[in-house]
Amino acid sequence: MGDNAAEPLIAHGGTRNGYAYNNEEEEDRERRGSYDDGEDHGVEGDVDEGLLGTPGKFIWVLTCCAGLSGLLFGYDSTSFFALLASPLTGILADSLGRKPVILIADALFVLGALLQAFTSTVPGMIAGRSIVGAAVGSASFVVPLYIGEVAPGPFRGRLVVVGSLFITGGQVVAYIIGWLFSMELHGWRWMVGLGAAPAILQCIVMWWMPETPRWLVKAGKKEQARRVLNDVYQRGSDGTVEQSLVNGVLRRVEREILEEEDVVGGLTRDLTKTGFTAKVNQVQDNFAQLVNVGGNRRALTIACLLQGAQQLCGFNSLMYFSATIFSLVGFRSPTLTSLSIALTNFIFTLVAFHYIDRIGRRRILLLSVPFMIVGLALCAVAFVFLRLPTEADTVDVGAGDGGVSVVAQGMVWPVVILVAMVIYVAGYAVGMGNVPWQQSELFPLSVRSLGSALATTTNWGSNTIVGLTFLPMMEFCTPTGTFALYALVCACALGAIWRIYPETAGLSLEDVGGLLKDGWGVDESIKRSRERRRER
Numbered sequence: 001m002g003d004n005a006a007e008p009l010i011a012h013g014g015t016r017n018g019y020a021y022n023n024e025e026e027e028d029r030e031r032r033g034s035y036d037d038g039e040d041h042g043v044e045g046d047v048d049e050g051l052l053g054t055p056g057k058f059i060w061v062l063t064c065c066a067g068l069s070g071l072l073f074g075y076d077s078t079s080f081f082a083l084l085a086s087p088l089t090g091i092l093a094d095s096l097g098r099k100p101v102i103l104i105a106d107a108l109f110v111l112g113a114l115l116q117a118f119t120s121t122v123p124g125m126i127a128g129r130s131i132v133g134a135a136v137g138s139a140s141f142v143v144p145l146y147i148g149e150v151a152p153g154p155f156r157g158r159l160v161v162v163g164s165l166f167i168t169g170g171q172v173v174a175y176i177i178g179w180l181f182s183m184e185l186h187g188w189r190w191m192v193g194l195g196a197a198p199a200i201l202q203c204i205v206m207w208w209m210p211e212t213p214r215w216l217v218k219a220g221k222k223e224q225a226r227r228v229l230n231d232v233y234q235r236g237s238d239g240t241v242e243q244s245l246v247n248g249v250l251r252r253v254e255r256e257i258l259e260e261e262d263v264v265g266g267l268t269r270d271l272t273k274t275g276f277t278a279k280v281n282q283v284q285d286n287f288a289q290l291v292n293v294g295g296n297r298r299a300l301t302i303a304c305l306l307q308g309a310q311q312l313c314g315f316n317s318l319m320y321f322s323a324t325i326f327s328l329v330g331f332r333s334p335t336l337t338s339l340s341i342a343l344t345n346f347i348f349t350l351v352a353f354h355y356i357d358r359i360g361r362r363r364i365l366l367l368s369v370p371f372m373i374v375g376l377a378l379c380a381v382a383f384v385f386l387r388l389p390t391e392a393d394t395v396d397v398g399a400g401d402g403g404v405s406v407v408a409q410g411m412v413w414p415v416v417i418l419v420a421m422v423i424y425v426a427g428y429a430v431g432m433g434n435v436p437w438q439q440s441e442l443f444p445l446s447v448r449s450l451g452s453a454l455a456t457t458t459n460w461g462s463n464t465i466v467g468l469t470f471l472p473m474m475e476f477c478t479p480t481g482t483f484a485l486y487a488l489v490c491a492c493a494l495g496a497i498w499r500i501y502p503e504t505a506g507l508s509l510e511d512v513g514g515l516l517k518d519g520w521g522v523d524e525s526i527k528r529s530r531e532r533r534r535e536r
């Protein structure tokens with residue numbers, strides 16, 4: 001831990017449990033705005049990040065450097081090991097910081113990709129896949145957390161969606177590369193080996209990127225946090241820094257830490273303590289705080305629910321098996337038809353990027369999930385009218401992409417299925433595909449990393465279930481039953497979102513944490529978010 005660790009967080013206050021506290025005199029002076037040290041201390045409500053107008057160059061560069069991991073998420077999907085890795089790295093991101101976990105994930109990506117490319121044995125291949133899976137699990141939770149903790153409130157939504165753009169873009173690239181290399185015998189070695197390239201690039205660029213200011217304050221490194229915030233809140237080409245914003249954010253984070261202390265009754269979470277037992281105790285404290293404190297438990301419930309719904313709605317069965325489905329219903333070029341699914345996903349994630357901070361996370365979900373239900377229902381109906389090939393009536397027209405098994409029947413229902421899937425994917429990409437990754441904003445700082453990691457575990461767990469059950473379900477429940485079940489999952493998710501998902505757009509990270517303290521806070525959140533957005 002750095003030498004600033006013991007520095008009081010608020011210069012005029014005392015200390016409690018290792019953190020500085022803001023005494024009454026300080027609060028009073030803040031209220032009256034009567035400091036005479038020349039620094040802009042401001043008061044709680046005056047931090048209007050909308051002053052910034054647009055995100056600065058620094059934050060864009062940082063977001064893109066961090067988002068690079070998303071390319072690998074799309075490129076390599078290995079859900080089971082991702083599921084094991086996320087809780088572990090959730091703990092690491094608290095003790096080491098967010099940035100080191102991104103670098104650890106990169107190292108794992110490179111190792112796993114190269115192992116797969118060079119191995120000639122099955123165990124070698126399995127080990128390579130598992131390592132890449134662990135890397136995906138770590139990166140998938142820490143990247144949105146990292147971006148979310150640096151981003152100014154008004155742009156947090158869209159900056160986090162940049163991560164999803166890298167993921168969905170990576171999936172498009174993976175389809176194209178897979179298709180090109182499938183024509184060559186040793187192509188697969190290049191394909192898996194190429195996974196190392198973005199990770200190496202990210203390792204290099206992340207070197208220049210800072211730790212998040214929130215983690216730095218929590219670790220007692222306030223001056224470093226101030227320097228990062230100076231970069232984040234730089235305005236215009238002359239490099240003017242909005243000092244009131246920098247001070248306001250620092251104060252809000254400190255206040256949040258103190259409030260959390262009060263809630264847990266002085267539970268010590270001193271990051272400077274070392275030693276295995278101390279670390280284990282911290283993790284236990286953190287976990288207890290996550291599940292015992294009402295607001296944290298509610299945040300965890302919402303985050304896990306959304307991540308579970310994102311996967312159990314069956315989207316990745318399209319990602320994994322769309323070529324199989326399209327060939328089954330009679331398309332002559334299933335790989336290209338599948339590419340249209342991946343492209344739709346990418347293009348509509350761009351729509352989310354544009355709207356997520358403007359119309360809000362809750363509203364974007366409530367508007368888009370009905371499209372998913374319509375798409376799935378249409379698919380379920382179309383399969384009723386479609387006669388799928390059996391061994392007896394299949395006309396085998398050769399192997400490969402151009403030579404699929406087709407049944408002599410009209411193309412109307414297959415086209416209806418394609419259109420229905422595009423509607424479903426578009427609805428998914430606008431809301432369900434990316435809003436769950438905004439999860440870290442729901443948690444207060446003390447449990448943000450662990451909470452996000454557990455929600456990510458729910459995502460990969462559900463992803464594994466869908467991957468394992470899709471084909472058996474298609475066989476035993478029929479395609480109609482399968483798609484109807486996914487539609488039902490979406491309908492349940494829609495109801496739950498309506499009841500418990502708060503509107504977080506435009507609010508600062510610290511405000512969102514406070515919303516869930518006394519209940520689901522849906523009405524209050526809608527009101528506050530609307531006010532915040534109207535102010536701009």
Ligand SMILES: O[C@H]1[C@H](O)[C@@H](O)[C@H](O)[C@@H](O)[C@H]1O
Pocket residue numbers: 164167168171310316319345432433434437
């Ligand atoms: O946010 C991503 C994205 O929507 C991907 O397309 C999907 O494959 C992932 O499972 C999901 O987590």
